Amino acid sequence: MxxxxxxxxxxxxxxxxxxxxxxxxxxxxxxxxxxxxxxxxxxxxxxxxxxxxxxxxxxxxxxxxxxxxxxxxxxxxxxxxxxxxxxxxxxxxxxxxxxxxxxxxxxxNLILLSPPHMGTAEVVFIQQAFDENWVAPAGPHLARFEEGLKAVSGRQHALALSSGSAGLHLALRVLGIGAGERVYVSDLTFIASLQPILYEGAIPVLIDAEPEGWNMSPVALGRKLEIDAVQGQLPSAIIVVHLYGQSADMDSIVALADRYGVPIIEDAAESLGATYRNRPSGAHGLLSVFSFNGNKIITTSGGGALVSDRGDLVEKARNLSQQGRDTAEHYQHSQIAYNYRMSNILAGIGIAQLGHLPDRVARRRAVFARYQDGFRDIPGIRFQGDLAGGHGTRWLTVIDLDPDRIARHPYQFMRRLRAHGIETRPAWKPMHMQPLCHGMEFVPHDPVMAVSPGLFLRSLCLPSGSSLSVVDQDRVIEAVRQIVSEE
Ligand SMILES: Cc1ncc(COP(=O)(O)O)c(C=O)c1O
CATH class of the missing domain: 3.10.580.10 (CBS-domain)
Incomplete structure (x- = not known):
């Protein structure tokens, strides 16, 4: 200055x-x-x-x-x-x-990381629920929202829930995964991918990221499956996350899972609207989960869904999401269950939001492209890679700052940008670095070199909302460029 x-x-x-x-x-x-x-x-x-x-x-x-x-x-x-x-x-x-x-x-004029982006139809559906007094949890919006979810996920069955976390928990429950069983899960993710494993007393095994796409490393996965097969301790499921809206390498991961007969649960919380090999994100695993949390690509303020082609599993989950009532006229219950169902009012918001999904994906991808252009000439800024065959949503644009070329740490950027009214966030802290996960088994991409810690320490999530204006995005680009130039 x-x-x-x-x-x-x-x-x-x-x-x-x-x-x-x-x-x-x-x-x-x-x-x-x-x-x-x-x-x-x-x-x-x-x-x-x-x-x-x-x-x-x-x-x-x-x-x-x-x-x-x-x-x-x-x-x-x-x-x-x-x-x-x-x-x-x-x-x-x-x-x-x-x-x-x-x-x-x-x-x-605060610029937020990923704020909700509402249209005009959302309140129409809410008003309709009020007018028809479908304010009780169940109601016709739920069924319509679930129809929409089947269409966007390419699955035959869908269940709307109170959160994505609930979806992951139910996925484990319907697969009968219990205490002492092992579940592989992506290491570089939000803690919600792992928590439900702990709810059931199962044992998470943390699989590192691969360096280009930052998703579960097929190399680490293959190595671990081979060892565990020999030792007779194959996992009961693999939870694969599609990080920041970009698909994991499902060709390799599905092939490995099939070879060892292990079911895949896709944690597609961040990737609704993405495709891989022209099939929707969430159409590759046995069961898949979406989140409609307030910061996601579409939102119901809070919410989630479980989808699958296996009707029996989704119906079991539906029952478990409503306190697990037995088939009887009276209230009879034979198993531990939950109150995980989405409400009819929130499903109304979801119907309208689903209608915007293609537009929201296009806008987030445009935000990403503009950041790419804006930082093209800066050596040392790298982006999450685009997998061959993948068409991600770029839910969040994340920059990876090479410490050999950019003197400042991502947190210095974060604090400076905050002072400019620009919200940024650190990348997810890997699971194996979390106090909660102390002592858990971690499988690095390369036996002598883990990938996820470096991504965590070097990266920063930039404002990526679908309502971000070009003027505001230019403010972010300008502010980042200024900080980079201050060596
Ligand atoms: C990767 C991942 N998994 C799971 C979740 C959990 O979703 P929810 O917040 O709807 O419980 C989230 C987001 O919050 C997420 O980012």
Whole structure:
């Protein structure tokens, strides 16, 4: 950022102000510490008070500069701007040197990571549920939403649930997976992929990511299946995650699972709308799960679904999702079950949201393409790869920052961007690095070199919502480029 000193003349300072986007000129002393700031208003008042264009700014009357340490959250910054009636503040490092100037307009227009994107039809379905008094959990919207889910997933049966986590739990339950059984699961994922294994007292085995697509490594999977087959301890299921909307290498993974007779549960929570070899994400495993959480590509505010071609399994899950009532006129129950069903009102939101799915996928992919263009000339920024045969949704665009070429850590980017009103998030922390998973078996991609820790430590998820405007995305690109350039 451009700074001036006490010896700078008003004329030069006006030129700096003219070039500055924030309309704040920052003066520092010889040690680099901020000594004052100057706005157009300060210049005007100084000239009216008798100063000339050749006066030094150090001689002008001024107040203590308002500065904030790096990492200060947005709210205190906005509060200070409102209470002092100013439009920009200076961010300083530990030594008091300026690292950034943040404008009020920037903070007031917050850019979120992946906010819900509603259309107009959603409230029509909610209103209909109210009008017809289908406010009780069950109702006609549920059946219609499930029809829609069958169509987008290419499966014959669908069950709408209260969350994706519930879907994964039911998938394990209907496969009869219980205490002491082993379940392989992708290591680089959100914790929800693994928790249901623990609910059942089963044992997770964490399979590393592969370096290009960041999904479950078929190399690690194949090696582990071979060893476990010899030792007579094959897993009861493999939970394969399609990370950030990009499909895992299902050709290789399905071939391996088939060879050893192990069922696949697809955790397609992040990949609804993606395809692999022209088949929908979620159409490759025995059972597949979607999430409609608020940050997903379509949302019912909270919700999920289980889909499969096996009607018997989905019907079993349906029963378990409604407290597992036996076939009897009275309330009779013979097994542990849950209250996991989606409500009719939320299913109404889902029907409308499903109608937008192709548009939302196209928009997220366009966001990704724009980031690619925006960072093309920066050596050291890499993206999650696109698998041959895969057409991902780019639910989130994630950048991988090469530490040999980019001096700042992703968390430094995250804090700086937050101060600009831009929400970013770290990549998922691998399961084998979670305190909850201490002592669990982890199978690296390469026996001597794991992939997922590096991706976690180097990566940052960028705002990727389908409602992100081009103007706001340019703000993100510009802010990232600026941080990269500050070596
Ligand atoms: C990979 C993955 N699996 C499972 C889930 C769980 O979905 P839900 O939040 O609907 O329970 C999520 C998202 O939240 C997810 O990202």
């Amino acid at each position: 451009e700074t001036v000193t006490a010896n700078t003349t008003i004329r030069e300072a006006m030129r700096v102000l003219d070039r500055s986007q924030t309309k704040l000129c920052v003066a520092t002393d010889t040690s680099g510490k901020v000594i004052r700031t100057l706005t157009d208003g300060d210049v005007r008042r100084a000239l009216l008070g008798g100063a000339t264009l050749d006066s030094h700014i150090g001689n002008l009357p001024g107040k203590e500069p308002i500065t904030f340490p790096e990492g200060t959250p947005r709210e205190p910054l906005l509060q200070a701007m409102r209470s002092h009636s100013i439009n920009a503040v200076v961010i300083v490092d530990k030594a008091g040197a300026p690292v950034d100037v943040i404008a009020r307009t920037t903070l007031e």
